[in-house]
Amino acid sequence: MTSIREKTQLMSASEIDRTLVRLAHEVLEKAEDLQKLAFIGIRRRGVPLAQRIAQKIAALENLQVPVGILDINLYRDDLSTVGVQPVVNPTEINFPVTGKDIILFDDVLYTGRTIRAALDALFDHGRPARVQLCVLIDRGHRELPIEARYVGRMVQTTQNEIIEVKFQEIDGMEKVIMVEKVRG
DSSP, rough: OOOEEEEEEOOOOHHHHHHHHHHHHHHHHHSSGGGGEEEEETTHHHHHHHHHHHHHHHHHHHHHEEEEOOOGGGOOOHHHHHHHHHHOOOOBSOOOOOOOOOOEEEEEEESHHHHHHHHHHHHHTOOSEEEEEEEEOOOOOOOOSSSSSEEEOOOOOOEEEEEEEOOOHHHHHEEEEEEEEOOO
C-alpha cells in the first residue's frame, strides 16, 4: 500500500503572492499587444492563477485582461484511468479566442500531457494568434515537447515526489508543498 507524507513546504502565501507579482510584470514586459491579450485557466488550480495575475495587471496598468476557464477532462489521453464516469465541468470562455494572444495557466507543469489536452480543447474554440504557457511550478520530467514561457519556480523532483499547490479559493489554505509517496 502506498501513502503520502508531506516532505517540505516550498512556498508560503506571501511567497506565492510575490511570485505572482513578478509573473504579472513578466507578462506585461513580453506582451506584444496588450489589447490582444487573454488568459485561460485550466480548471482547477490554473483558474485562480489566471484570475490573480489578471487582477495584478489591472492594478498595475488599469487594463482588464479577459479570463476564461477551460475544462480538459474529455481531452485527456488518460481518460480511461481517471474513472468510469469522468466529471466534466463547463468551459467558460466568454470572448473570441481567434486572433488573441492566449496565455494558458496551470499550477504545475510535469509531463506536458495536461497542456497537450488543453491545447486540443482550446483550438476547438477558435484559432488564437499565439498561445503561451504560465505555470506556478515547473517540476520537470517532460514526456512531450512542451515548455512554459512564464515560470514561477523550477523545482527538481523525483518520480516519487508530488507538488501540491493549495489555493485559498479551492483548498481554504495558501501554500505549495512537496509530498512523497511512501510504501507502507
